[in-house]
Amino acid sequence: MNLKQLSHMLSLSQTTVSRALNGYPEVSEETRRRVMDAAKRHGYRPNPSARRLATGKSGMIGYVLPTGNAVDIDPHFVEFLSGLGDYARSHELDLVLSPADADDEETTYRRIVANRQVDAVYISSPRPADRRLALVNTLGIPFIVHGRSEGFGFDYSYLDIDNEGAFHEAARLLLQLGHKRLALINGDDRETFAIHRERGMRRALAASGLTLGERHICSVTMTEENGYRAARRLLEDSEPPTAIACSSLIMALGVVRAVRDLGLTIPGDLSLVAHDDVFPWLRPENFPVPLSTTRSSIRLAGARVAERLAARISGLEEGARGEVWPVDLVVRGSVAGAPA
Amino acid sequence: MNLKQLSHMLSLSQTTVSRALNGYPEVSEETRRRVMDAAKRHGYRPNPSARRLATGKSGMIGYVLPTGNAVDIDPHFVEFLSGLGDYARSHELDLVLSPADADDEETTYRRIVANRQVDAVYISSPRPADRRLALVNTLGIPFIVHGRSEGFGFDYSYLDIDNEGAFHEAARLLLQLGHKRLALINGDDRETFAIHRERGMRRALAASGLTLGERHICSVTMTEENGYRAARRLLEDSEPPTAIACSSLIMALGVVRAVRDLGLTIPGDLSLVAHDDVFPWLRPENFPVPLSTTRSSIRLAGARVAERLAARISGLEEGARGEVWPVDLVVRGSVAGAPA
DNA sequence: CAAAACAGCCAAAGCGCTTTGGAGCACTCT
DNA sequence: AGAGTGCTCCAAAGCGCTTTGGCTGTTTTG
Known part of the structure; x- marks a missing residue:
């Protein structure tokens, strides 16, 4: 059942039927009703390929997926995807994953824009002055960043959580408990x-007249093994930290293992706080010692990104809008007063 | 730059240019060369929307993503996706995720087939007599199943690992070590x-004249917490198992925690084997006691599914072809002889 | 040597939709 | 009465590609 057949069936022109269906005003209410009704009855669904060719809109959102032998997709991605699906499902919005080197x-961004494969894209895990942002910005495709970048001559739309605030709070808590030597596994x-x-974290420390020493900060990709290694390095130092803030639950697993291997205990010898992105399959309250977290x-x-992308596509959201979510600090058994 | 312009530029018809580019034989080699050359020089890329409307082919593969408030996407999905991307990247093959209730x-399968959004789909986590298989089979879209189903009147293409063989081997190893009471956390x-x-597992036990008791088998979704609970239930029984086979590394985390909470040790009190799908962020050799695994x-x-889907789309692979991969059994410190 | 086969090319008809530029009609306003 | 104004609707021209059917001239065949 295509437009031609439907319009013939109604003794109307394709123009009128198309307009009736798409809510244009140049059609009488009665006709619209007739058309809508017939369309529903015959299960008419406009052919997306044809619509696409005519309008250039695809009704899909895109994501460029970095891949490569040495590249592992972050497990957070799947959770984000769940949320995206939660919204998209009810709006018949599909997501196109374009794997890229x-x-x-x-190259891939250019291709999907040139091909008009998608109406909007989202970008995740941005870096400062991220080239992808500059690129999609000049390419002129609507986009939203999950996270933030910095150092551009233009504004852009994003959704981010208050990472700074979260770790500031976490550090402040630890300081209040009397900890002086804090470390960060980032x-x-x-x-x-x-x-x-x-x-x-630095801001909180500074407010107490302390600093984060070179030796008390690590930056690694977030795996269990890296968490373990970082923790060992920190704890075997001559001046081991009495509290650690850790950027992910997965790394926290490794920290816990390291603590055990060294014959130490949480929170007796070490207080631990980690950021929790809320995985259904690994929950901080189920850690050997329930883990304090910054949670978001x-x-x-x-889901929110999907919603805003949809709004952007349909013109409901315009301009560069930033959105920053506060982060909960959830205190559980893994933090305690600093050891004497 | 579109076909019209390009053909005009070459003083050829659109027909000839199109044929030259698409490798049809009705065009002289010299002309083809000229066309190819000009196309490359001017960076001509056929408009996919137009091609799609004309041919009905989209050049994309699809996956229907089950979503819902109570539905969590399996973290395995992201690893599978990495592999898919590994292949797809080099073939400009995109993946369309269609979230569905x-x-x-x-409904979603019907939609994507009716809309001709994708040329082929893959289906994962199939169940016996899975309705999705019957559906896509009658809808007539090429597909490959990751995993296997059973009980159909038709054959289908799939890629699966030898799950039965893997757990048979794992159980056999445990039996050889003298274990009599095995349990399965599935x-x-x-x-x-x-x-x-x-x-x-049952087959291995049967070969030794043993059985898998009702109380020694659990079936749960694969989270750390469920692994913990299952292990506690098993180990606090009046006849606790001396060895456990576990279907995922994530659950194994929970098992390890339970063992600890009960003051037991691995492998002294309990031997443990788990299936490892190979996550970059959680590796069995890094468990407190290195974990024996069945690995795949x-x-x-x-990557293989992507490759085969591509072959299927281009007609290189035909008919129902099953492919079953053997699974490695990797023995590490978590297994030992049965306690006396 | 006429007929058939073939190689190489083209015009035009789709694919199914949106959108432009009117047309027809009934009214209202000078 | 004639011009102006909305309101509905339509024919036709795209969107950019593939593919059908046919048209040339050249080569092979009986």
Whole structure:
């Protein structure tokens, strides 16, 4: 059932039927009703390929997926995706994943824009002055960044959590408990989120007249093993920290293992706080000692990004709008007063 | 730069240019060369929307993503995706994720087929007599199943690992070490992979004249917490198992925690084997006691599925072809002889 | 040597939609 | 009465590609 057949069936022109269906005003209410009704009855669905060719709109959103032998997709991605799906599902919005060589995403961005494959894209894990942002900005495709970048001559739309505030609060809590030597096991510090977290922590320390020593900060990709290694390095130092803030639950697993291997205990010898993106399969309250966390659901963020992308596509959201979500600090058993 | 302009520039018809570019034989080699050359020089890329409308082919593969408030996307998905991307990247093959209500995926399958959004789909986590398979089979879209289903009147293409063999081997190893009371902490036993694993284990036990008691088998979604709970239940029983096979590394984390909480040790009191899908962020050799595993890279599977889907789309692979990968059994410190 | 086969090219008809530029009609306003 | 104004609707021209059917001239065949 295509437009031609439907319009013939109604003894109307394709123009009128098309307009009736798409809510244009140049058609009488009665006709519209007739058309709508017939369309529903016959299960008419406009052919997206044809519509696409005519309008240039695809009704899909895109994501360029960096891949490569040495590249692992972040497990957070799947949670974000869940959220995106939560929203997209009810709006028949599909997501196109375009795998790209991690060393050359530009080609792929250019391709999907030139091909008009998608109406909007989102970008995740941005770095300061991220080239992808500059690129999509000049390419002129609507986009939203999950996270933030810095150092551009233009504004852009983003959704981010208050990473700085979160780690500021976490550090402040630890300081209040009397800890003097804090350490940070951070994610890849070329990414903005990691920079913000470090900044938040430094700010809290500075307010107490303390600093974060070189030896008390690590930046690694967020795996269990890296968490373990970082923790060992920190704890075997001559001046080991009495409290650690850690950028992910997965790394925290490694920290816990290291603490055990060294015959130490949490929170007796070490207080631990980690950031929790809320994975259904690994929960901080189920750690050997329930883990204090800064918590923000990455899944909700996914849903919100989808919602805003949809709004952007349909013109409901315009201009560069930043949105920063506060982060909860959830205190559990893994923090205690500093050892004497 | 479109076909019209290009053909005008070459003083050829659109027909000839199109044929030259698409490798049709009705064009002289010299002309083809000229056309190819000009196309490259001017960076001509056929408009996919137009091509799509004309041919009905989209050059994309699809995946229906079950979503819902109570539905969590499996973290394995992201690894599979990495593999898919590894292959797809070099072939400009995009993946369309169509989120669907987990309770009604059928509507979405019908939509993407009717809309000709994708040329082929893959289906994951199949169950016996999975309705999705029957559906896509009648809808007539090329597909490949990651995993296996059972009980159809038709054959289909799939890629699966030898789950039965893997758990058979794992169980056999434990039996050889003198264990008599084995337990299985399995994934959702409505899914085929879990059924196969259970079957493999039962077969090994039967060969030794043993059985898998009701109380020694659990089937849960694969989270750390569920692993913990299952392990506690098993170990606090009046006849606790001396060895456990576990369907995922994430659950194994929970098992390890439970063992500790009960003041037991691995492998002294309990031998443990788990299935490892090879996550970059959680590795069995880094468990407190290095974990023995049945190992199969889900990422490689993703790449292979992409490859076969591409072959299927271009007609290189035909008919129903099943492919079953063997699984490695990797023995590490978490298994030992049965306690006396 | 006429007929058939073939190689190489083209015009035009789709694919199914949106959108432009009117046309027809009934009214209202000078 | 004639011009102006909305309101509905339509024919036709795209969007940029593929593919059908056919048209040339050249080569092979019986």
